[in-house]
Amino acid sequence: MSPEAAHHPHVPGLAHHFDSLEQQTEATTLGMWVFLVTEVLFFGGLFMVYIVYRTWYPEAFAAASHTLNITLGTINTAVLITSSLTMALAVHAAQLGQRKLIMIFLIATMVLGAVFLGIKGVEYYAKFEEHHVPGPGFRFEEPQLAAHAQIFFSLYFLMTGLHALHMIIGFGIMLFMLGWTWKGTITADYYSPIEIAGLYWHFVDIVWIFLFPLLYLLGGRGH
Amino acid sequence: MATSTVLIPPRHYLNDGYGIASWLLTRDHKRIALLYLASVTLFFFVGGAMAVLIRLDLATPAGDLVTDETYNKLFTMHGVMMVFFFLIPAIPSVLGNFLVPIMIGAKDLAFPKLNLFSWYIYVVGGLFTLYALVTGGVDTGWTFYTPFSTVSSTTNVVPTALGIFITGFSSILTGLNFIVTIHRMRAPGMTWFRMPLFLWSTYATSLIAVLGTPVIAITVLLVAAERLFHFGFFDPRLGGDPVLFQHLFWFYSHPAVYIMVLPAMGVVSELVAAGCRKPVFGYSFVAFASLAIAVLGFLVWGHHMFVAGESVYSALIFSILSFLVAIPSAVKVFNWTATMYKGAVSWETPMLYAYGFIGLFTIGGLTGLFLAAVGLDVHVTDTYFIVAHFHYIMVGGTIMGYLGGLHYWWPKISGRLYNEGLAKLSAGIIFVGFNLTFFPQFVLGYLGMPRRYHAYPPDFQVLNVLSSAGASILGVGYLVPMVYLMWSLRYGRLAGSNPWGAVGLEWTTTSPPPTENFAETPIVTWDAYDYHAPVEGHVA
Amino acid sequence: MAAHILPKRVYYTIFAILMFCTYLTVQIAFFDLGRLNAIAALAIAAFKATIVILFFMHVKYSTRLTWAVVLGSIFWFGILVALTMGDYLTRSWRMFG
Numbered sequence: 117m118s119p120e121a122a123h124h125p126h127v128p129g130l131a132h133h134f135d136s137l138e139q140q141t142e143a144t145t146l147g148m149w150v151f152l153v154t155e156v157l158f159f160g161g162l163f164m165v166y167i168v169y170r171t172w173y174p175e176a177f178a179a180a181s182h183t184l185n186i187t188l189g190t191i192n193t194a195v196l197i198t199s200s201l202t203m204a205l206a207v208h209a210a211q212l213g214q215r216k217l218i219m220i221f222l223i224a225t226m227v228l229g230a231v232f233l234g235i236k237g238v239e240y241y242a243k244f245e246e247h248h249v250p251g252p253g254f255r256f257e258e259p260q261l262a263a264h265a266q267i268f269f270s271l272y273f274l275m276t277g278l279h280a281l282h283m284i285i286g287f288g289i290m291l292f293m294l295g296w297t298w299k300g301t302i303t304a305d306y307y308s309p310i311e312i313a314g315l316y317w318h319f320v321d322i323v324w325i326f327l328f329p330l331l332y333l334l335g336g337r338g339h
Numbered sequence: 340m341a342t343s344t345v346l347i348p349p350r351h352y353l354n355d356g357y358g359i360a361s362w363l364l365t366r367d368h369k370r371i372a373l374l375y376l377a378s379v380t381l382f383f384f385v386g387g388a389m390a391v392l393i394r395l396d397l398a399t400p401a402g403d404l405v406t407d408e409t410y411n412k413l414f415t416m417h418g419v420m421m422v423f424f425f426l427i428p429a430i431p432s433v434l435g436n437f438l439v440p441i442m443i444g445a446k447d448l449a450f451p452k453l454n455l456f457s458w459y460i461y462v463v464g465g466l467f468t469l470y471a472l473v474t475g476g477v478d479t480g481w482t483f484y485t486p487f488s489t490v491s492s493t494t495n496v497v498p499t500a501l502g503i504f505i506t507g508f509s510s511i512l513t514g515l516n517f518i519v520t521i522h523r524m525r526a527p528g529m530t531w532f533r534m535p536l537f538l539w540s541t542y543a544t545s546l547i548a549v550l551g552t553p554v555i556a557i558t559v560l561l562v563a564a565e566r567l568f569h570f571g572f573f574d575p576r577l578g579g580d581p582v583l584f585q586h587l588f589w590f591y592s593h594p595a596v597y598i599m600v601l602p603a604m605g606v607v608s609e610l611v612a613a614g615c616r617k618p619v620f621g622y623s624f625v626a627f628a629s630l631a632i633a634v635l636g637f638l639v640w641g642h643h644m645f646v647a648g649e650s651v652y653s654a655l656i657f658s659i660l661s662f663l664v665a666i667p668s669a670v671k672v673f674n675w676t677a678t679m680y681k682g683a684v685s686w687e688t689p690m691l692y693a694y695g696f697i698g699l700f701t702i703g704g705l706t707g708l709f710l711a712a713v714g715l716d717v718h719v720t721d722t723y724f725i726v727a728h729f730h731y732i733m734v735g736g737t738i739m740g741y742l743g744g745l746h747y748w749w750p751k752i753s754g755r756l757y758n759e760g761l762a763k764l765s766a767g768i769i770f771v772g773f774n775l776t777f778f779p780q781f782v783l784g785y786l787g788m789p790r791r792y793h794a795y796p797p798d799f800q801v802l803n804v805l806s807s808a809g810a811s812i813l814g815v816g817y818l819v820p821m822v823y824l825m826w827s828l829r830y831g832r833l834a835g836s837n838p839w840g841a842v843g844l845e846w847t848t849t850s851p852p853p854t855e856n857f858a859e860t861p862i863v864t865w866d867a868y869d870y871h872a873p874v875e876g877h878v879a
Numbered sequence: 880m881a882a883h884i885l886p887k888r889v890y891y892t893i894f895a896i897l898m899f900c901t902y903l904t905v906q907i908a909f910f911d912l913g914r915l916n917a918i919a920a921l922a923i924a925a926f927k928a929t930i931v932i933l934f935f936m937h938v939k940y941s942t943r944l945t946w947a948v949v950l951g952s953i954f955w956f957g958i959l960v961a962l963t964m965g966d967y968l969t970r971s972w973r974m975f976g
Contacts, residue, residue, distance in 0.1 A: 146944065146945075149945055149949070153948060153951065153952040153955075157952070160956040160959060161959075164959055164963060167960060171964075171967060172967075186905065186908075190901065194898060197894065197898060197901065198894070200931060201893075201894040201935075203935075204934075205890060212884070314935070318932075321931060321935075322931055322932070325927045325931070326921075326928070328901075328924075329923070330920075333904060333907075333908035333920050334916075334917075
């Protein structure tokens with residue numbers, strides 16, 4: 117045993133290669149932020165493709181966007197914003213060491229996330245029925261815009277699909293957090309896992325905050 | 340804190356646990372570095388085998404060794420293997436993983452389990468790509484230009500794209516680990532400006548990895564998706580723009596070349612300081628130059644697209660910015676040279692590689708400036724001039740830096756000294772073989788021989804034969820170190836803590852180091868290259 | 880993290896603002912404002928994202944390093960967009976008159 121170990125009584129949650137809980141918390145928080153940077157650039161590539169083709173085909177993009185269900189999209193936006201609130205409240209409860217409250221808010225976040233995914237599923241099914249899924253079966257109401265509308269729908273499915281995948285991963289992270297909270301690992305002194313899970317979830321919310329207007333609110337909608 | 344006087348400590352990271360599980364489930368950054376060493380070496384030889392076949396085919400003007408299709412697959416796989424599975428990970432994941440915690444006085448990286456996971460991701464990605472190779476290969480060029488890669492190519496584009504996608508995460512997570520470690524885990528007294536320059540280079544490299552790699556990740560995913568689902572983002576028939584692929588691809592792939600060369604520059608800074616027993620001239624200029632290269636490197640990608648169809652105005656902007664990015668690299672070359680001036684210049688093997696780097700990187704870098712000029716680039720683009728340019732930097736630069744670093748830190752990593760005579764001989768063989776292989780290619784390119792062709796006019800044969808001869812010499816040069824380095828593990832002389840008499844935290848601990856790196860956390864009160872003031876803990 | 884514990888009413892306030900902005904952005908979309916539609920939508924989205932970052936993600940109370948990381952990521956995405964669109968927007972320009 118190195119002389120080091122004799123000086124460090126076991127601190128719950130402290131990994132051996134860190135000198136203090138504070139250093140560990142700072143490191144894990146910075147780590148999550150750096151990871152979110154990579155996510156910004158990852159989604160950013162898709163946003164870049166969107167920007168180019170939106171610039172090239174404004175008419176087709178507007179026409180395609182109008183076929184999306186703005187009501188469901190708005191509801192989903194509200195659902196996701198609410199889930200961000202419950203997540204922030206979960207972190208708040210963690211800072212105060214309120215175990216039961218943490219679990220309630222985590223579960224609320226997960227429920228809202230599931231609602232979001234359910235509504236998304238409904239929307240995807242509608243697109244499938246309208247033959248707006250890109251591929252050999254694609255058909256668009258205005259034939260002269262069809263080719264470029266297909267690009268819109270390709271982006272729609274890719275961007276919302278990637279977003280949904282991130283939500284599912286977030287779901288998994290919440291489950292882990294729920295388990296740790298239930299076991300008592302999370303305390304007012306050691307709650308950074310909840311905090312960084314929150315950072316991830318808020319990021320997923322921010323992506324949707326941009327996806328919603330770009331996909332659903334293009335151009336002036338008559339109806 | 341005194342330098343250990345034992346030649347080899349009884350307990351160190353190599354004998355701290357035996358058996359395959361202790362290696363495959365290790366959290367120790369030093370063991371993970373060796374796991375990477377084994378895997379990058381494997382991929383290097385796979386890529387090298389492709390190169391052998393390419394140069395054999397090019398020895399004769401007719402494309403008669405392999406078919407056209409096979410030749411396309413050879414240069415594609417050579418590029419993919421070398422770029423993604425050797426040049427990008429080699430120095431960061433081998434030398435970086437081993438040295439970053441030790442150089443800052445920490446026990447490990449910030450996220451040891453993530454580090455192990457990064458290695459597994461790298462291996463899985465590599466296996467995907469090897470699978471694509473053995474089941475038919477890819478023929479698109481490592482650049483995957485659309486719409487050929489998304490529509491017309493009949494080869495294993497999707498598995499290769501997925502392999503690159505997966506491996507990209509290894510690069511991202513390693514970079515993330517390094518950034519957090521350097522920010523948050525420096526030992527008491529280890530301020531930013533007391534850090535060895537290798538850490539500044541590694542930090543800058545990690546910034547590029549974190550910012551750029553996600554874009555290539557989404558881009559290869561788009562290629563795979565387009566191929567599978569016929570989306571049309573890059574297909575003109577469906578309203579897409581092939582040049583958009585190139586923007587996205589090069590947004591990463593240009594900074595990627597700085598991921599490949601910055602760590603080698605970091606190694607050279609260490610080698611020059613130790614080899615001349617002098618602080619690096621203009622330390623802060625070199626440190627900031629690393630950051631400048633990282634930032635400016637993101638602003639120049641369009642110089643790969645001068646003839647692709649980007650607008651003339653865009654080309655002008657990218658051209659000017661490409662001239663700018665040469666400046667910090669030049670600053671480094673000047674400062675290394677100034678370090679050598681009136682230094683106690685040594686001729687040991689690592690230093691030979693460093694001097695080789697400085698010369699060859701200068702040639703490669705200057706030819707890059709030629710290419711930044713749009714007028715000249717239009718003339719030589721897609722010729723062997725380009726091939727020579729980047730091999731001077733990748734092989735003459737990065738690989739020499741890698742080998743120099745491997746030799747310099749080998750005593751620390753293994754506790755043993757290698758055979759200096761054989762090592763010098765290999766360095767010499769590599770230098771001669773390298774120049775013989777690639778210098779003729781500058782001439783060939785200028786004369787108009789296109790790249791990626793295996794049939795060429797008979798007038799070009801002499802230069803091609805010289806190049807192929809050089810390649811065979813270079814191949815020998817690479818094989819010899821494998822032999823004597825492995826031999827030294829068993830039979831080499833014990834190295835002791837500081838065989839070079841160098842300044843640096845890594846030389847204050849034993850060779851090999853203990854698992855936790857230091858018996859006690861160091862407290863740093865000296866500058867990075869304090870060769871003039873003997874400090875307790877350093878061999879004067 | 881050096882715990883700056885925000886009172887819950889801050890979170891509720893931000894939530895209310897976010898919901899209102901969502902309502903606002905949907906309403907604006909029903910008017911045809913030409914170019915302004917996109918600008919308004921993006922401006923509102925940027926504002927929403929900003930308050931999520933500052934308050935839900937605690938960046939307002941975080942270190943300068945965190946600020947640098949957040950701003951850096953936006954700036955880098957900006958590089959991708961600016962230099963790529965620099966190509967697309969100038970493709971139809973005639974050369975030197």
